[in-house]
Amino acid sequence: MISRFSKAFLFIVLLLFLLGSIVLLHPPSRAYIDPWTGDLFGEGGVEKELQHPAGTGGKAVHGGVIMSKLGNATAKAELGRATWKLLHTMTLRYPEEPTQDQRDALDSYFHLFSRLYPCGECAAEFQQLLKNYPPQTSSRRAAATWLCFVHNQVNARLHKPDFDCANLDATYDCGCGDEPVGSSAPAVQAENDPMDMETDPSKDATTGVGMIKGGR
Numbered sequence: 095m096i097s098r099f100s101k102a103f104l105f106i107v108l109l110l111f112l113l114g115s116i117v118l119l120h121p122p123s124r125a126y127i128d129p130w131t132g133d134l135f136g137e138g139g140v141e142k143e144l145q146h147p148a149g150t151g152g153k154a155v156h157g158g159v160i161m162s163k164l165g166n167a168t169a170k171a172e173l174g175r176a177t178w179k180l181l182h183t184m185t186l187r188y189p190e191e192p193t194q195d196q197r198d199a200l201d202s203y204f205h206l207f208s209r210l211y212p213c214g215e216c217a218a219e220f221q222q223l224l225k226n227y228p229p230q231t232s233s234r235r236a237a238a239t240w241l242c243f244v245h246n247q248v249n250a251r252l253h254k255p256d257f258d259c260a261n262l263d264a265t266y267d268c269g270c271g272d273e274p275v276g277s278s279a280p281a282v283q284a285e286n287d288p289m290d291m292e293t294d295p296s297k298d299a300t301t302g303v304g305m306i307k308g309g310r
């Protein structure tokens with residue numbers, strides 16, 4: 095007759111055997127990203143369902159705030175001033191008639207920005223603003239005016255004076271010079287064209303100083 099202790103012992107051994115079999119039959123999957131194609135590979139080939147969905151609806155773009163609270167008030171204000179300058183200058187140089195791709199890019203930018211802005215509590219407030227007032231991307235004027243409005247919402251919360259959005263152009267004139275719409279991309283391409291033998295790629299175009307060679 096088998097004692098109660100032996101029964102329990104046999105039961106535990108059987109349980110461990112079953113668990114071991116399950117682990118061996120289903121080893122943890124290993125995945126890696128192909129550096130050439132960007133495809134995500136697993137042991138069974140490309141794992142399409144693990145890839146981020148394309149477009150502006152991607153999880154990474156619309157996720158929550160990443161950064162922690164920024165305690166230092168001076169750093170917060172300096173960061174804010176520099177950031178507003180960047181954002182307003184960006185919308186004021188955004189195309190007058192953007193393509194769908196350019197519109198998606200700006201929309202994704204603001205949503206990603208709202209996740210990664212280094213002041214976590216500011217980012218959380220900004221995410222709420224984006225929910226209430228989604229980015230306007232249909233034209234330069236729409237984008238610039240939308241951002242001005244959103245900045246004024248932040249101003250109001252911080253008890254700062256309202257900014258007159260009619261003064262945007264004068265305040266953010268970066269002296270960058272206006273490019274004719276649609277001509278900027280080809281101009282840059284032509285400058286960097288490796289087949290253009292008129293320019294010497296081993297020298298800096300402005301200073302004429304030879305470039306340091308190395309790397310890949």
Ligand SMILES: Cc1cc2nc3c(=O)[nH]c(=O)nc-3n(C[C@H](O)[C@H](O)[C@H](O)COP(=O)(O)OP(=O)(O)OC[C@H]3O[C@@H](n4cnc5c(N)ncnc54)[C@H](O)[C@@H]3O)c2cc1C
Binds near residue numbers: 171174243246
């Ligand atoms: C997305 C974001 C969220 C923030 N959230 C917070 C927060 O929650 N708490 C906090 O303490 N700080 C926050 N800040 C920082 C804050 O907005 C200010 O930048 C900071 O307090 C410094 O204020 P400032 O008075 O120097 O002027 P800023 O608001 O930084 O503005 C800089 C300059 O921009 C111009 N300006 C003002 N309003 C507008 C407008 N509507 N449109 C165009 N130009 C304008 C003015 O010339 C002004 O001097 C945030 C910053 C950003 C970018």
